[in-house]
Amino acid sequence: MTVSSAPGKVYLFGEHAVVYGEPAIPCAVERRATVTADPRDDDHIRVEAADLSLDGFTVEYGGPTDDAPDVDVPTPLLRAAMGYVDAAVEQARDAVGDESVGFDITVESDIPLGAGLGSSAAVVVAGIDAATRACGVDLPPEEIAERAYRAEHQVQDGQASRADTFCSAMGGAVRVEGDDCRTIDAPELPFVVGFDGGAGDTGELVAGVRKLREEYDFAADTVTAIGDVVRTGEALLADADPDDPPSDELLAELGGLLNFDHGLLEALGVSSRSLDAMVWSAREAGAHGAKLTGAGGGGCIVALDPTDATETALRYTPDCDDVFRAELATEGVRAEGDGTTGDDAPAGAESSEGAEE
Ligand SMILES: Nc1ncnc2c1ncn2[C@@H]1O[C@H](COP(=O)(O)OP(=O)(O)OP(=O)(O)O)[C@@H](O)[C@H]1O
Ligand SMILES: C[C@@](O)(CCO)CC(=O)[O-]
Numbered sequence: 001m002t003v004s005s006a007p008g009k010v011y012l013f014g015e016h017a018v019v020y021g022e023p024a025i026p027c028a029v030e031r032r033a034t035v036t037a038d039p040r041d042d043d044h045i046r047v048e049a050a051d052l053s054l055d056g057f058t059v060e061y062g063g064p065t066d067d068a069p070d071v072d073v074p075t076p077l078l079r080a081a082m083g084y085v086d087a088a089v090e091q092a093r094d095a096v097g098d099e100s101v102g103f104d105i106t107v108e109s110d111i112p113l114g115a116g117l118g119s120s121a122a123v124v125v126a127g128i129d130a131a132t133r134a135c136g137v138d139l140p141p142e143e144i145a146e147r148a149y150r151a152e153h154q155v156q157d158g159q160a161s162r163a164d165t166f167c168s169a170m171g172g173a174v175r176v177e178g179d180d181c182r183t184i185d186a187p188e189l190p191f192v193v194g195f196d197g198g199a200g201d202t203g204e205l206v207a208g209v210r211k212l213r214e215e216y217d218f219a220a221d222t223v224t225a226i227g228d229v230v231r232t233g234e235a236l237l238a239d240a241d242p243d244d245p246p247s248d249e250l251l252a253e254l255g256g257l258l259n260f261d262h263g264l265l266e267a268l269g270v271s272s273r274s275l276d277a278m279v280w281s282a283r284e285a286g287a288h289g290a291k292l293t294g295a296g297g298g299g300c301i302v303a304l305d306p307t308d309a310t311e312t313a314l315r316y317t318p319d320c321d322d323v324f325r326a327e328l329a330t331e332g333v334r335a336e337g338d339g340t341t342g343d344d345a346p347a348g349a350e351s352s353e354g355a356e357e
């Protein structure tokens, strides 16, 4: 039995525009998805996902060609819920070179679903790591990131950037522009997350921006302007000492850019009344800046505030269901104490670096 975990993320800047080749800077945060994988004697996959909003269910189904799972849940719903786990297993099978290996998979997560904190990426990243290690193959995090991207890309019908999956696999602050993905140095930023208890449909929201961008030059310019905000923000981060706490001046400048980014995302139609309400509560409480994070439509905002004022204000905001401080997760995907890591890896374990197809 192998257990892996991977973090969720908040976007400092650049969601949506990253889909069209602009840079983005997501930061991994200490909320993790944990996946346990146990190879089976047959080619079945059995998934326990107790945190799914369907109240959780257990399902067992056949090999890659079996498309009729025996479960009392409408098939499209099941497919939507299981798509990411399925795609992770497919990538793991490909990586270990055994298309018919079956698994018992358990998913546990403290990342709210569909709320902009990258739950899908964390589940896919941790799933690929757990399933491949369960077969004695230790993939480098860069390859996990690439395979997790392919999985998200497939499930989201081609509407995915590498940002969420690379960030979850590598941890820390990262910069993604097209297929150029790198980790960057950044000071520990005082992220406060407000969650409205809801969710947005990533595919639908991305499709909406795509349509606007194709229809109106000013929408395309708005996407480019988000890229400009990111470029300005990354220059500020590059000038800061990553080992020192960020100065008030830096936080004020970054916060102003968060506010600008939120305004551009709002213009692109991906905010919502509750996200705007939380953003304004944070700003009025004295946060340096606040914006929605992730796909939008509902879910989470992120604010910069080293004091308790934003957390307190959000607690009293009717649209806010939960509020928490989000520490930067410096570690990306990692093995959790399961006795099969490093020197304890099963006989025959090998690095499959270069096993790219
Ligand atoms: N704990 C979990 N167990 C099983 N599947 C999960 C779990 N968490 C997330 N998922 C999968 O991820 C999907 C949500 O992904 P989606 O991309 O819509 O939102 P997100 O990743 O949380 O937010 P964003 O992409 O905006 O950052 C769920 O519908 C489910 O398929
Ligand atoms: C909206 C988006 O930019 C971020 C979702 O977390 C989509 C993507 O990058 O795949």
Ligand SMILES: [Mg+2]
Residues within 6 Å of the ligand: 118, 119, 120, 121, 164, 202
């Ligand atoms: Mg996602």
